[in-house]
Amino acid sequence: MHQLLVECPSIYEMLPNIDFDWKKKPEIQVWRKQSKDGETSVELESYDPGASVNLFEEALKSNELSYNGKTVPLPFNSAILKWAAGTREIINKTQVPNGISFYNIYGTSFDTPFDVCYGSESSPINELSEICHSNPEYSFVDGDGTVPTESSKADNLDPVERIGVRGSHRGLLNNDEVFEHIQNWLGVSPKNKKHSKTSKVMDVHFSRPVEEKNCSQY
Incomplete structure (x- = not known):
């Protein structure tokens, strides 16, 4: 958690x-x-x-960063959280302009972290600040290894097609099946199939069973 705050402030979003x-x-x-x-x-x-916000505030209230011989306070930043909430509100209201076709390709079939658990019954957490430097256990759901399928499909943008492809978060950028779909939509595939403006939204989900682990067992 501490490392994410330092290296990835967009974690709030x-x-x-x-x-x-x-x-x-x-x-x-x-x-x-x-x-x-x-x-x-x-x-x-x-x-x-x-x-969870209350948890973050308590865990990070004394969090600090040491840099160049100086100590810099790095607590949970409510101001950034407020900006992130504003950004999310704008995104939730966004719609694709008329005349623009939107397509959603998302990755599936990879164990993707969902729930997180700190400590264990035999080795519990004393102070919440300890979780900043603790290695947690995760439960997993289907996704691309980074984004759960449930989230990836929730574009809220009424796509022409919504297709799940077996692939990882970054691996989709170099996936032959993804390129085939894009070529088909652009009408430049070998078979030269052009999509119809009346195409129905379609969920094509190629997945394997994903073992879900109950965090409370750890």
């Missing part, structure tokens, strides 16, 4: 959309050590997309 109608909302789970009345217990806390 990639947080789960709290307004999206997920089949199952992604969660952050944390095994926490609790002490009460002199007794210690371990509990599994869960944070959905809406509650």
Whole structure:
């Protein structure tokens, strides 16, 4: 988490959309050590997309970056989060102009991280700040290894065609099947098949079963 804040501030724009109608909302789970009345217990806390902001604020409140002999505070930045929310709102309202055909090709068949879990029942987290430098466990869903299929298909732009291709996030850029679809849509394929303006939206999903792991088991 600390590294992402330093190297990828756009992470704020990639947080789960709290307004999206997920089949199952992604969660952050944390095994926490609790002490009460002199007794210690371990509990599994869960944070959905809406509650995760509170988790980030608490975990990063004392986060710092050491640079050139100086220490720079690097807490969770609510201002950037607000800008990111504004950007997302604009994107959600965006529509393809009349006369423009939109197509969506998305990657499938790769295990893609979805839920994340910090700590374990046998080795719980004491302070939330510890998760900044902890290696979590993930549960996985179908996708391109980076973006879940459910998210990739949610373009909200009424495409002429929406096609799933077995391929990784970057691998799609060098995928023969992807180029064949593009050539076909442009009317330059060997068979010279041109798409019709009345084409129906189509979901073609080539996938293999993906084993989903329950984070709470770790």
